[in-house]
Amino acid sequence: MRLLVICLFALLVVLSLLGSGTLNGVVGAPGGVPSSVTQWWGSLEPLARQYEVDPLLIAAVMMQESGGDPRARSWAGANGLMQVLDGPFEPNSNLESGIRILATNLKTFKNVRAALAAYNAGPGMSDADVASNPAQRFAGVRGAARQAGASVADFDKYYVYLPAETRKYVPAVMAYYERFSNGTATLSATGGPIRMPLDKFSWTPTFGKDIGNGQAAHSGEDLMAPCGTPVKAAFNGTIVYRGCLYGNCRDGGATNGATGHGLVVIEQFDANRYAVYAHLANYVTDRDVKAGDMVGTIGMTGWTLGCHLHYAIWNGSLDDLLKDGGKGWVDPKQYFPTAVLSQ
Ligand SMILES: [Zn+2]
Known part of the structure; x- marks a missing residue:
């Protein structure tokens, strides 16, 4: 009897060790990452430390690139776990090649989304190199920035000039990153966790279209x-303005003589990026917010024909935003998780 108890105890110990992953080489791998990716954690984690890249960002890139399959191969000749062009299939060297490229991109572009775009579309050529390769003028991230007349760190301004595949790739990786980090990761100011400002909603894309509200292009x-x-709050940031915008704060919408954006809360989430939550009924008085913190409730203040949230992103200065320079609105969909975009 005692022997049986000891055996059962030993079995329980072994089972609990298996359960916590100490027997299969994924010590310290975070819970939200699929096992197809965490099986490489023993190689990934030390390389992440060596190259100073968040291991969860690497996991998100790997998930998007290969799903953790070291034999993955694309029609374009990208190989292995990290889909490195003409790269080795051997998992360790493939991981190191991919992480080295990602780390270089992060240092070069100083913006997580730009670095991911460069991982997918290539960094593009410097001004000096373009002189002898004019055909490459608009290629890659530098090419898109060149086309928009923007700096390479100013991702929002040249996002639309990136190849269609890259415009899908960046939010897809960011969605994995957000999921893996459980909303707790903090990257640089431009790469923190992102969520939708509403838990449940319906929508039809209208950014840039004439929706009959007096603006030529919906902002x-x-x-x-x-x-x-x-x-x-859709981002980690700071509430920098609460009040009426471009009109009065009258309640009841357009048929009641309400104009403009009504009552808004403006959240700054980067040096020159602001999220605008408009037509609110009221606001909550926090200054610093984390993604997911409540900032107010939906109302019908300003020019609106029904209860909804007007959600807009401004790239530029707060002064220009408050004066409505008109040129700073960027497509908020680039900050939408792919699950929302594919609805
Ligand atoms: Zn609107």
């Missing part, structure tokens, strides 16, 4: 949900 996206629905 954001309208997310439909009942009045009173909590509006949550």
